[in-house]
Amino acid sequence: MTGGARHDGTTKETQHVVWTGEWVAGRLGVSLSGGDELPDLLGLALRRNPKRAHLLVSNVLGKHVPQRPAVVHGAGLGLGRRVRQLLGEEAAARSVVLGYAETATGLGHSVADGLALAPYLHSTRRPVAGVAQVGGFEEEHSHATSHLLLPQDRELLAGDGPLVLVDDEFSTGRTVLNTIRALHAHFPRERYVVVALVDMRSDEDRGRLEKFAAELGARVDLVALAAGGVRLPEDVLSRGQDLVARHEALAAGAPAPGPNGAPQDGPRxxxxxxxxxxxxxxxxxxxxxxxxxxxxxxxxxxxxxxxxxxxxxxxxxxxxxxxxxxxxxxxxxxxxxxxxxxxxxxxxxxxxxxxxxxxxxxxxxxxxxxxxxxxxxxxxxxxxxxxxxxxxxxxxxxxxxxxxxxxxxxxxxxxxxxxxxxxxxxxxxxxxxxxxxxxxxxxxxxxxxxxxxxxxxxxxxxxxxPSYTPPPEAGSMPLPEPLRGPAFSSYAADEVGWLLQDLSGVPLEAPTEEREEAIQRGGAHYAESLPVEFQPSQEYQALFHSALKTSASRIARAVGTVTETVLAERGPHPVLVSLARAGTPVGVLMRRWARHVHGLELPHYAVSIVRGRGIDTTALRWLAARHDPADVVFVDGWTGKGAITRELAQALADFPGFDPRMVVLADPGGCVETYGTRDDFLIPSACLNSTVSGLISRTVLRADLVGPDDFHGAKFYRELAAADLSGTFLDAVAARFDEVAEEVAAEVKELAAADRTPTWEGWAAVQRISEEYGIHDVNLVKPGVGETTRVLLRRVPWKILARRGAGADLAHVRLLAEQRGVPVEEVDQLPYTCVGLVHPRFTRGATGADGKAVAS
Incomplete structure (x- = not known):
């Protein structure tokens, strides 16, 4: 590096500083174009990200590179002062500054300091209980894509003054477009100012923003410390991923030869x-x-x-x-x-x-x-x-x-x-x-x-x-009404009310391998997209019908047992609230049992709960407004290691009155005290996806689709009506209610005298398996027949562990594993009938510890 004054007044020649982008530039051919100040502001690194190989690393942001605070704050202050000069004092005083989480929260705040009189808000990826969301948007290339907007003052974004959006860099401008599009629909205004440390967009990207602003009918100005571009070879993504894989193999102590077996170059x-x-x-x-x-x-x-x-x-x-x-x-x-x-x-x-x-x-x-x-x-x-x-x-x-x-x-x-x-x-x-x-x-x-x-x-x-949480609002928007069949789902209208919003027209499906990469690498939460719906082969459908015929009586006994236990212990008029979607067929069957045996018409609703994000709080508010929370009984299909059991208990801590004790049809994990059975057996509703669950998708929670007073979303796959087996499953089980009535009475009496304290035996087994197989992440160990089936239908499985001697309950698992090329390993001393393992180091074409391909 030569020439150019530095921030402390010295020159690059006297400093002899190596540019912190040389390593990447030399190996991948990535280079920066633009002013002489860019190398001072930016270095280069390699991402662990399936969408981008390179990372522009700011030297003045205070995120990845330790920097003097005066430099970090000063960069934002200077940009804010330039915005104030651009807008003029009167418009600047009416402006609002919005920063992007996570990298630009401090930068945006510093820009607001430079504007002096502007209030500041930054997006967040952390939902806050009791705080209503007023909007959101998606950041497509990020490792965590959903942004929430949670202002204490719901009118903060409603003014007509300029909105100043602050990010650390412009790479494509898509995040800005997503933000303005989402906000303009609710809070239209005439002027936006976009601020960043560096503007690295291509000419095509610049043209896209100009066209977007013209279509919007609003003025969009841009302010940045420096502008330039990034030159990327066509194969930079694949070469970058290979380089990351080889160097991370070195970090893990594994052999890491270079291309064609050449020794790995560079430091570890x-x-x-x-x-x-x-x-x-x-x-x-x-x-x-x-x-x-x-x-x-x-x-x-x-x-x-x-x-x-x-x-x-x-x-x-x-x-x-x-x-x-x-x-x-x-x-x-x-x-x-x-x-x-x-x-x-x-x-x-x-x-x-x-x-x-x-x-x-x-x-x-x-x-x-x-x-x-x-x-x-x-x-x-x-x-x-x-x-x-x-x-x-x-x-x-x-x-x-x-x-x-x-x-x-x-x-x-x-x-x-x-x-x-x-x-x-x-x-x-x-x-x-x-x-x-x-x-x-x-x-x-x-x-x-x-x-x-x-x-x-x-x-x-x-x-x-201390983390600041605004006091609860005095009022909120009117709550939506539940969806019902046949307009939403193939279930009859009285069978279940879905406390969901219909996202059938929104493209949400993504290929399995792409979803797995994003989920494991922190790129997205599993609830932000949907897997492509599994379409069973004729052989698999025949297996489903055979399994249903064999197990219908067993399921009917479990349905009767759990329903009678709930009626005896939780009151004679429970409100059934199933956790969509695995819990919904069980909730419908429990409702049918109560009507068939006792003549009761129990209310039944389905709500969304998302691991890591909690339960749908709008649905809880809806339930509390129409029913006594003490009557609500949450229903799920089965337990694996108990993650949803824990999630429900934690989510309800902020909603007094609701009973956090979940009830399930099958509890092989020993996680709940109210269940139909603790056996791990084939529940046919776990064999399929929407076609045995009323043609409803798994639930979706994404910031740009779910607002503060919206229910979580789901799709109704009307186009799959010809393959729908939801009614077939319900009718086959309900037809056995009378023949199992005596057995149910005996089991309920036995359970009433038994110690049903949760043992969490399954959780201990999952921890042991995680360590024994070198996974070290319990979230990638899916125990039980139901969860193993989900792994094979929705994830990229590594291998299946089957209890030695397990018979017909695993016929569909073995068939799916054969179709996907996944090995089934028989083991002893397994508390579950089977366990599905998702490989912890998934990448396209990667191999597991045994040398077998991870991706199917």
Whole structure:
């Protein structure tokens, strides 16, 4: 690199700084075009992402690269001042700033600071119980695509002033189009200003935005620190994925030959979490004295009055920190995902104290070396780390997510925090700043974030900021009414009311392999798309009919047993609420039993619950408005390892009055106390998808489709009516009610005297299997006949474990496995009839530990 002034006034020649994009550029032929300032602002790295090979790594954002807080905040301030000049004082005073989660939450807040009088809101990927959503949009290339908008003031976006949208970079502009399209439909306005650190769009992308603005009838201005482009070879995606795979194999200790068997070039990947220290350094918790009632960020809105209050308190908070740092000279303040702005401003105030005391000059922004205070944040974005001066992500600390189930499971990362091969980059002290929902056991556990950080510093502090949640609103929009057949589903209107919205006209299906990649790599939640509906072969349909004929009496006994237990123990007039969609056929059968045996007409509704996201809160509000919550009985088909059982209990904690005890037809996992049986056997409704569940899809929860007062969504596959077996299944089971009545009475009496305390035996077995087979992720172990069937129908299976000697209950599993080329391994001492395994390292063409192909 030659020529060009740096931020500290020196030149690149005197600094002799290696551009942190050289490693990628040399191997993949990726290059930047544009002004001389771009290499100062950006480096390059490789993504673990099926949609993009490269990652533009900002040196001034404060996300992946530790940077001086004055540089990070100053970049946003400067952009905000340019926007204010562009708009004029009057329009600027009426503007609202919207930042993008997770990377631009701090940048957007800093831009709002530059505008001075503008309120600020950032999108979020964390649903907040009791806070209504006013909109959302999709970020197509991201690892977590759905953005929620949760302002405390529902009118914040309703004004006619300019809307200023802030992201860290423009790559294609699609995210901006998605946002404006979603918001303009509800909050139309005449002017938008789009702000970013760098504008790297192609001419085609620029033309698309101009055409979109013309069609919208609104003015769209763009403001960026620098503009340019990225030159990408045609095969960059496949070559990048291959390069990532080979280097990550090195990190895992596996052989990683280069192309044609050549030795792997370059240094080893630098995942510093592979060898954590002894944990002798413990985090010291410190109370910063955060002002009561002050929002910790812009998730629900941040006003100029909030900004003024924060400015007043920053010096005192910095002083509290400085007293606990024991004279450390090189300090990192580490924020947490969306929590960027508050840690950034605290870091800036602390830097002012440290600089005043020691008189240290700020280093060049790309160097990251020297005394002083630095700032960065953790992230959910998986990036390859390579300890090379010409690569932007030199080290990676990986750790489990600790923000709770609402934020989803999986790994999180802190980049360039460990020094790697450059001891001068080591931080004397690290201050980890999280909000209250992030202060969970996972944060403090072995292998958690604090443990990872402790291995790389002498002094570790933990500051927990209270997470601001707005008070509940006095009123809300009128609630929608349930959908019923035959307009929605093939069930009769009185059989079930669906507390869902009809998304039949929305394209939601995605290929199985593509969904699996996105789900496992954090690219999307499973509820944001749908698998392509399984269409059974004639052989498989014949197997279904045979299984139904064989098991109808057994299912009828289980239906009778669970229904009679509910009537005896939960009151004579329960409101059945099935968890769509596996629970819905069971709910219909329970309703039929109560009518057939007792003449009762029990209300029955179907609601959506999503692992990691919780239950449909609009549906709960609907139920509470029309029924006594104490009468509601939640019904599901079966238990596997108990994930939905736990999810339901956790979700209902915020809705007093509802009984969290779920009832199921079959409980092989030992997770509930009310069940029809604890045997793991073939329930024919698990053999098929919509064609045995009223032609309804699995439920969908996506920010751009489900608003604050909407039910979750689902599709009605009307076009599959000719293949529908929903009524066939129900009628075959109901026809056996009379013949099993005496057996049901005896079983109910026996269960009433039995100890039915959940044993969670299945959960223990899943943990053992996860470790024994080297998966190390219980979410990829699917126990029981029902869950194994789902793996074969919806996921990319690795192998099936079958209890040795299992017979007809597994005929359909063996047939599906044969059709998909999945091995079935017979094992002893399996508490379930079978277990389906999804490989934890899925990629197209990848192989498992046994050398067999993972993808089918």
């Amino acid at each position: 990947p630098a995942d510093a979490s592979a060898a954590p220290g002894p944990g002798g350094v413990h985090a010291v918790r410190i109370d910063l004295g955060w002002p009561a009632g002050l929002p910790d960020g812009g998730r629900h809105g941040f006003t100029p009055a909030h900004r003024e209050r924060l400015e007043e308190r920053l010096p005192a908070m910095a002083a509290r920190l400085a007293q606990r740092l024991d004279g450390a000279r090189r300090i990192l303040v580490l924020g947490n995902e969306e929590l960027m702005y508050a840690p950034l401003r605290i870091a800036g105030a602390l830097d002012a104290l440290v600089t005043a005391e020691h008189g240290d000059a700020a280093p060049a922004p790309a160097d990251g070396i020297g005394a002083g205070v630095f700032f960065s944040t953790t992230t959910r974005s998986p990036v390859l780390a390579v300890d090379d001066p010409g690569y932007a992500i030199r080290t990676r600390l990986s750790f489990p997510a600790h923000d709770g189930p609402a934020d989803g499971p999986g790994e999180r990362y802190a980049y360039n925090v460990a020094p790697g091969s450059a001891p001068e980059r080591r931080f004397d002290a690290i201050v980890a700043v999280v909000d209250a929902p992030g202060d969970r056991p996972e944060l403090h556990a072995a292998g958690g974030l604090l443990h990872r950080l402790a291995a790389h510093t002498d002094r570790l502090l933990l500051a927990v900021l």
